[in-house]
Amino acid sequence: MNKNIAVIRGDGIGPEIVNEALAVLDTVGDIYGHTFNYTDVDMGGCAIDKWGEPLPDEMLEKCKNSDSVLLGAVGGKKWDTVPGHMRPEKGLLKLRAGMGVYSNNRPAKIWPQLADASPLRPSIVEQGIDFIIVRELIGGIYFGEHKTTEVNGEKQANDDMCYSESEIERIGRIGFETARKRGKKLCSVEKSNVLDTSRLWKSVMHRLAEEYPDVELSDMLVDNCAMQIVKNPAQFDVIVTENMFGDILSDEASMITGSIGMIPSSSLGSSTCGLYEPIHGSAPDIAGMDIANPIGTILSAAMMLRFSFDMSAEADAIEKAVYDVLEQGYRTADIMPGDEARCKKVGCHEMGQLIIKSLRGTKQ
């Protein structure tokens, strides 16, 4: 197969981790007889420097015209003081909205080799951690009106949170469908004791539940959910929630699996053209040092193969290669245990190379 991938390296560690993922994709192409063509897209701080805005329209068009988009990370201190509408992150939001990718899927699964990298007690980890956060991605407070005005001689800031029934329904359906393919348990997370958007959210979820009698729906307030994720993560199968709650809970969920550097994500809308990115940020403090963990991006590329290109054997092969490399004891700094004798610390590039070597070995 021939696939066109728009590639956004972005800022900070973005270029390093994306380069490793592309090398893995090239290896998969080589082994399985596919051609992946890459089109570079500037987004984030680098686009602000080059084009004066975080995602020029032509760049968005390149993404929309591709078969899917692979993204590293955007942002950094250098652009922290630019006005809100010009921030690198605005480019990411424009991309998500422009591509219409309303459904963000973030798995929280513990790799057995990394159990001791989890900050949770072994007795909790042993119960298992394997759930997915389905996060609404192009609505809510991220996309409401943001304004700072002067009221009674002082500044006042406003961020509007708005959800329509149809926006809730389409992400709700993804939640139910996802649960249906897994453990058939869906937890809808909101703040219905305070927010109108959450009360609407809850009522739509309960209406949908009638169409999915095989899925067990439960409701949880977001503050309680934050607590339950560390207290008893084994209770969760699929969590469906709105944009900002999903942002916060997915960082928490990633941490209990050992490292945010391991977690990929997929974002899809109504077509197969998806956006694939690790959930971590651009980590400017370690940029260019060759110590970042490329696995979240490599697994994002695997998700692209699985969900957008219908290449599940290829995706399985990448995941197996990651598993094997971890099994052999190789670790980037973020997942290196205190007990160094058992494991070997490697850099970003070496980790990519090891995964490639393992991929080739698996296929021979």
Ligand code: IPM
């Ligand atoms: C994420 C990130 C983004 C978000 C930022 C960079 C805008 O934190 O993908 O989780 O909040 O969605």
Ligand code: MG
């Ligand atoms: Mg986040």
